[in-house]
Amino acid sequence: MLFPYQFIENHSIYALQQWMDDLFLNVWCTADAAVDYNIDLLPDDLKEITLAIFYDARITTDYLYGPIERVYIIFQGFDQPTKDLLAQAYKNNNNVLDLCKQQNGCNPYVYSTLQALSEPLKNELISFYKSLFTSVIHLKAVQDKIGTIDSHYDEFVTTNDERKCPFCGLNSIKGPNRTVRDAYDHYLPKDIYPFNSINFKNLAPMCHECNSSHKLRQDPITSPNTNARRRAFFPYDTDNGYEINIDLTFSNPDINTLSENDVTVNLTSPTHQQEVDTWKEVFGIEERYKEKCASKTDGKYWFMQIHDEYNNLPFISKVFYSKGKHIQNVIKSARTNPFAAGNFIKASFLESCAKMGII
Ligand SMILES: [Zn+2]
Structure with a gap:
């Protein structure tokens, strides 16, 4: 990830996650075998929307009322250590920062582990948590209380106003005045990890190509090859001091x-190499940057442009201003605004051309 997003604090939409925290930790994980389920066990706001959805004849799916009761009954059958384990699993899966950074002994909990513990619980929770994001958050009764995801997006892209996707740096992120918006990606995929489908620390707007062609359901914190844990960039990392170097070499x-086959992309970081390795794998970075270099409207254009610019200078200017100096100035200018017009790759591209003596 080329740069982190700034998290939007205090949006009303986060109430849904707070209700879910309350539900999981204070209702389900404390379910007493001697206390029958009653909707009065729910926190007031959650009780209100659960009833509003249940009694709305236009909503034909029972998103909350039945599932919440059925999960309570399953928890009633668990002993205290099992409830404690699930409470910790819930907290861990919602601690996206520590999971990405592999710190503070925070380990993720996956649906396959939940299935081994209780298949009925896994089946209830996978549809419950998915529906929170795909359906419940969009229901009018819920939006009336917590606002819309579109309003969150508008605020998000007003603060994060680079208008570039930080996961690739290539494509744009739509601004607040558009009639459509970019999708939020579940950074830790909702098919793999329970409990965090509406946690906005796990949701990040991403360009369509990153989201729908590359990341898909890939898991940034577990290697698909070895199944080992790995570090990944946390989209809302406040420690934004990392450096990523893009070194390009051309065999032609x-x-x-x-x-594309003539280009080698070497991505390194003095402090975040493992995160860079994860990022380039999950987002197909190497092939995308190779394509950029070989493209007629990017790499080949940059190469031609620098010659044209220099050749068009008045003869007298060229006496005191060498082509090498011109190239260094263009690179310097590109580095000052790296995410405009693919400048971060342009600078690396021109540096490589200069180093190889082909410009
Ligand atoms: Zn992107």
């Missing part, structure tokens, strides 16, 4: 005929 010195 003729930029006009450069193809």
